[in-house]
Amino acid sequence: MTSSEILSYLTFIYFLVFVLYLLMMVMGRPGIGKTAAFMLLGSFALHTAALLLRWQESYAMGIGRAPLSNLYESLIFFAWAVCLLYIIVEWRTRNRSAGAFVMPLVFLAMAYASFSPSISSQIQPLIPALKSNWLITHVVTCFLGYAAFGLSFGFSLMYLFKRNDPTEKKGDSFTFIPNKDMLDELNYQMVVIGFLMLTLGIITGSVWAHSAWGSYWSWDPKETWSLITWLIYAAVIHSRMVRGWRGKKIAILCLVGFACVLFTYFGVNYLAGLHSYAN
Amino acid sequence: MEKTVKGEKPNPLWGFLSSVRLTIVLLILLALLSVAGTLIPQKEGAIEFIQGLNPNIIKILEFIGLFDLYHAGWFRLLIGMLAINLVICSIDRFPSAWKRFAASPSVDRIHQFEDLPDNLMFSVNASVRQSCERISTLLNRRYRRVRFKENNDRFFFLADKGRFSHFGVYILHLSILVILLGSLVGSFFGFEGFVRIPEGEKVDSIMLRNGTASISPGFEIRCDDFTVEFYENGAPREFRSTLTFLIEGKELEKKDILVNHPVVFGGITFYQSTYERVAGKLIRLKITTSEGGKIDESLTLEIGQKIDLPGKEGTFEVLEVRHMGSVPAALISVETGKSDPTRFWIFEGFETIRSRLPEQMLRSPRFDPKAFKPYIFVLEEVQMRYATGLQANRDPGVPLVWSGFFLITAGFILTFFSSHRHIRVLVEKGKNKVHVKITGSASRNRFALERELQRLVQDIKSLFPA
Numbered sequence: 001m002t003s004s005e006i007l008s009y010l011t012f013i014y015f016l017v018f019v020l021y022l023l024m025m026v027m028g029r030p031g032i033g034k035t036a037a038f039m040l041l042g043s044f045a046l047h048t049a050a051l052l053l054r055w056q057e058s059y060a061m062g063i064g065r066a067p068l069s070n071l072y073e074s075l076i077f078f079a080w081a082v083c084l085l086y087i088i089v090e091w092r093t094r095n096r097s098a099g100a101f102v103m104p105l106v107f108l109a110m111a112y113a114s115f116s117p118s119i120s121s122q123i124q125p126l127i128p129a130l131k132s133n134w135l136i137t138h139v140v141t142c143f144l145g146y147a148a149f150g151l152s153f154g155f156s157l158m159y160l161f162k163r164n165d166p167t168e169k170k171g172d173s174f175t176f177i178p179n180k181d182m183l184d185e186l187n188y189q190m191v192v193i194g195f196l197m198l199t200l201g202i203i204t205g206s207v208w209a210h211s212a213w214g215s216y217w218s219w220d221p222k223e224t225w226s227l228i229t230w231l232i233y234a235a236v237i238h239s240r241m242v243r244g245w246r247g248k249k250i251a252i253l254c255l256v257g258f259a260c261v262l263f264t265y266f267g268v269n270y271l272a273g274l275h276s277y278a279n
Numbered sequence: 280m281e282k283t284v285k286g287e288k289p290n291p292l293w294g295f296l297s298s299v300r301l302t303i304v305l306l307i308l309l310a311l312l313s314v315a316g317t318l319i320p321q322k323e324g325a326i327e328f329i330q331g332l333n334p335n336i337i338k339i340l341e342f343i344g345l346f347d348l349y350h351a352g353w354f355r356l357l358i359g360m361l362a363i364n365l366v367i368c369s370i371d372r373f374p375s376a377w378k379r380f381a382a383s384p385s386v387d388r389i390h391q392f393e394d395l396p397d398n399l400m401f402s403v404n405a406s407v408r409q410s411c412e413r414i415s416t417l418l419n420r421r422y423r424r425v426r427f428k429e430n431n432d433r434f435f436f437l438a439d440k441g442r443f444s445h446f447g448v449y450i451l452h453l454s455i456l457v458i459l460l461g462s463l464v465g466s467f468f469g470f471e472g473f474v475r476i477p478e479g480e481k482v483d484s485i486m487l488r489n490g491t492a493s494i495s496p497g498f499e500i501r502c503d504d505f506t507v508e509f510y511e512n513g514a515p516r517e518f519r520s521t522l523t524f525l526i527e528g529k530e531l532e533k534k535d536i537l538v539n540h541p542v543v544f545g546g547i548t549f550y551q552s553t554y555e556r557v558a559g560k561l562i563r564l565k566i567t568t569s570e571g572g573k574i575d576e577s578l579t580l581e582i583g584q585k586i587d588l589p590g591k592e593g594t595f596e597v598l599e600v601r602h603m604g605s606v607p608a609a610l611i612s613v614e615t616g617k618s619d620p621t622r623f624w625i626f627e628g629f630e631t632i633r634s635r636l637p638e639q640m641l642r643s644p645r646f647d648p649k650a651f652k653p654y655i656f657v658l659e660e661v662q663m664r665y666a667t668g669l670q671a672n673r674d675p676g677v678p679l680v681w682s683g684f685f686l687i688t689a690g691f692i693l694t695f696f697s698s699h700r701h702i703r704v705l706v707e708k709g710k711n712k713v714h715v716k717i718t719g720s721a722s723r724n725r726f727a728l729e730r731e732l733q734r735l736v737q738d739i740k741s742l743f744p745a
Contacts, residue, residue: 125512127514127515131517132539200688210677214552214670214672217462231307234306238302243300
């Protein structure tokens with residue numbers, strides 16, 4: 001079986017994981033959540049294996065490069081990074097309620113990569129501009145950042161769904177969601193991780209652009225949109241750290257931030273620029 | 280935020296410039312303008328966009344820099360405002376950070392040990408002296424500074440680490456200034472240029488990107504060879520230019536340059552950028568007569584090489600070779616010494632491209648292969664070669680930008696992933712045991728502090744086996 005076949009099957013498993021997390025919330029049964037968490041661990045292991053297999057396949061084809069260089073591979077890696085971060089958060093917080101909010105990102109990314117007719121899953125050799133040691137660091141840092149912002153998006157949604165009333169009646173679908181202070185704190189932690197990774201992503205991209213195109217910054221649409229995203233999250237961090245904003249305002253700003261992430265990722269392809277090979 | 284030095288009247292300008300509200304407004308404003316810049320076509324892209332607009336409106340739009348937004352004066356002004364805001368904010372807050380950095384709180388604060396949870400208090404089977412010695416060794420191994428004080432038979436330890444984290448945020452903000460400074464240095468003292476060198480030729484000047492001026496770098500660049508390789512699917516695999524740098528005709532350095540592998544010579548960095556196919560120096564043509572019949576053999580000649588006409592009426596030479604509408608063409612000049620030279624262009628594959636050329640052009644003697652009777656000149660082949668296109672830049676701001684990148688990473692880690700932690704340990708004699716109490720404080724991340732205190736409790740307990 002080829003890696004892309006495994007990855008397309010994984011889409012369905014991730015969907016199932018999402019449904020289980022959702023059932024846990026709706027039916028209020030922690031046991032279902034446990035099943036979901038174990039299934040997630042299993043599919044993440046398979047996902048990791050498929051990424052390594054794809055790497056190995058490229059060597060077998062005589063191309064030999066990390067699976068991080070086109071839209072298909074970036075979507076697969078994005079889904080992988082979201083899973084990784086989510087598993088860490090689930091383990092640290094001992095809380096499974098975010099699953100229902102985060103897993104849609106994972107299976108949508110996987111489904112888009114595997115089933116969109118406009119995305120080729122073939123392993124293509126690298127064009128000269130991409131042949132660089134910066135490729136791996138640049139893509140990994142950027143997508144870990146995107147993944148952290150994805151989780152922040154999930155926590156922001158949860159925050160906005162969660163009721164203020166501390167005496168929630170039993171059977172409410174959102175009882176599993178941690179209290180608002182904790183959501184706010186988790187959201188903030190994700191923003192900080194995302195912001196650091198995005199900063200490193202922009203830095204590595206900049207150093208790379210300097211050796212490939214002779215300029216560390218050229219206002220290419222993708223560069224500009226990553227800067228826009230950076231500015232928005234910088235505003236989030238400043239308003240929280242210094243002005244003491246909490247809760248709803250931050251959650252809404254984070255939704256805006258994630259919209260910028262999505263535009264940086266997909267929307268920019270409709271604007272011409274240097275990053276067109278990511279199309 | 281809007282605080283001022285004691286005793287002075289609040290200065291509204293200082294208050295405005297040191298407010299984080301201004302920072303947030305500027306960040307969002309810059310974000311919105313950058314969005315506009317990606318939606319409105321910029322520079323070359325704008326030319327198509329503005330066609331059909333009223334010329335006066337175009338003038339206004341150009342005046343406000345709408346089509347080169349990122350270089351418009353007011354966009355830079357906003358960045359400048361952000362920089363000033365950043366400096367003023369830092370000056371405003373630095374003294375308090377310094378105070379926290381240099382603070383030396385008293386060691387024997389007994390009230391810090393009141394109301395401790397049970398898991399931070401325990402007893403050990405050892406003498407007070409033994410206990411203090413062992414705890415002191417452990418703390419000294421783990422913390423940068425450990426202070427000790429005895430007060431009324433109570434023994435206090437105060438250990439701390441991570442006090443440099445108070446400066447993280449200043450390093451982070453300094454790094455932004457360093458990067459902005461680097462970009463300023465680059466735009467004032469650097470240039471972006473371009474050279475186009477056909478294989479086998481050399482150039483001694485660099486065309487500047489903005490404007491028509493060119494500069495001479497003080498050396499010559501020769502392109503010895505250019506190769507392009509393709510994958511089976513037709514995508515390019517590699518572009519490679521072999522360059523030689525010369526000063527006063529002397530070869531100083533020979534280097535291969537590839538995409539992602541620029542070459543530096545004389546303070547100028549050369550990047551593989553583009554390539555094109557251009558006409559070479561050798562031309563193959565043949566001459567027939569208009570009566571038909573007799574056909575001369577093909578002959579190969581160089582540009583500028585004078586050749587006798589078949590009937591010795593005079594000489595001819597090729598003055599220039601170029602592509603006209605992607606078809607190779609050669610400018611022939613026939614001289615007889617009697618009148619002005621006859622000059623006309625001949626094309627490769629004239630019969631096939633005839634249909635593509637405009638009627639008037641065909642009737643013009645400048646494009647008539649029979650312009651010098653009785654001969655017909657037929658261009659058979661123009662030797663092709665590559666010309667490499669290199670980006671040639673000098674940017675003295677780059678080291679500053681790179682150090683800004685380093686600082687931003689260091690500042691980030693100090694600000695968000697380290698904290699200034701104080702750990703306090705109290706040792707006191709009980710009835711027949713020695714009591715140990717542990718507490719602490721942190722500038723951020725209380726959860727991490729809790730974990731650290733728990734670990735310390737375990738580690739100190741293990742110093743005293745039962």
